[in-house]
Amino acid sequence: MRRTLVAGNWKMHGSQAMVRAILPDVCGRLQGVATEVVVCPPFPYLLLAAELLQGSSHALGAQDLYPGASGAHTGEVSGQMLRDAGCTWVILGHSERRAGKCEDDAAVARKAKAALDAGLRPIVCVGETSSQREGGLTFEVVAAQLGAVLDGVGSDLAASLTVAYEPVWAIGTGLTASPEQAQEVHGRLRLQAEAFAPGAGKVMRMLYGGSVKAANAASLFAMPDIDGGLIGGASLDAGEFAAICLAAEGMSWNK
Ligand code: 13P
Secondary structure (H helix, E strand, O other): OOOOEEEEEOOOOOOHHHHHHHHHHHHHHOOOOOOEEEEEOOHHHHHHHHHHHOOOOOEEEEOOOEOOOOOOOOOOOEHHHHHHOOOOEEEEOOHHHHHHOOOOHHHHHHHHHHHHHOOOEEEEEEOOOHHHHHOOOHHHHHHHHHHHHHHHHOOOOHHHOEEEEOOHHHOOOOOOOOHHHHHHHHHHHHHHHHHHOOOHHHHOEEEEEOOOOHHHHHHHHOOOOOOEEEEOHHHHOHHHHHHHHHHHOOOOOOO
16 A cells, blocks of 8 residues: 655745744644655755654655765755755656756656665656647656656666656646546556566555645545645645645555
């Protein structure tokens, strides 16, 4: 059975005051939940967030890393540093980085391997643009994105990956993939992972991301291959984020 997981990607939002306001509120609303909850604020707030999450069952994640332990890499942050700051998770290959920072599949694969080597659990994002979907390329695009990471980490470590399917056209747009559209992609990705490393696909958690709200979360999370969500805008509102996490409760029973 795969435990449901909801991760909040704060992107480049927040302040110390916001971290101090949101995290205790989220913890208060989510006491005793079975769903695994991860919060991913920007780098400067990780230490503060780690302090505020102490004593809760919720975990801390970062939004990127540099695939090297240390060295002359101005402005970069390594997996070891993230562990040192209290992170156990890291988001990799977000479409905003693939598009805006020219991260290609090979770079994402290197980062995934570096994350695992540092003892972090990577959430690897994949997803097609609207023109790729319209051109019938959705499965080809996401299969290439996942395939590069599977090849990069190898069959022994494949089961340690978490995948987030985030259609680019659904991110921050208010357009959500329908549960059926998302399920179709998740199902294909799971088959691909299972074919690459038998057993891995069955245990690998696959999150959906893209305009998830409290109002649409339950119908998405009820799909057989959707194990939770990667939440952007709605993770900046404690009440909304907690409601999304609560929508995932009890959804792992048959997965
Ligand atoms: P939104 O939930 O704001 O659409 O963002 C999704 C996302 O990009 C999470 O990584």
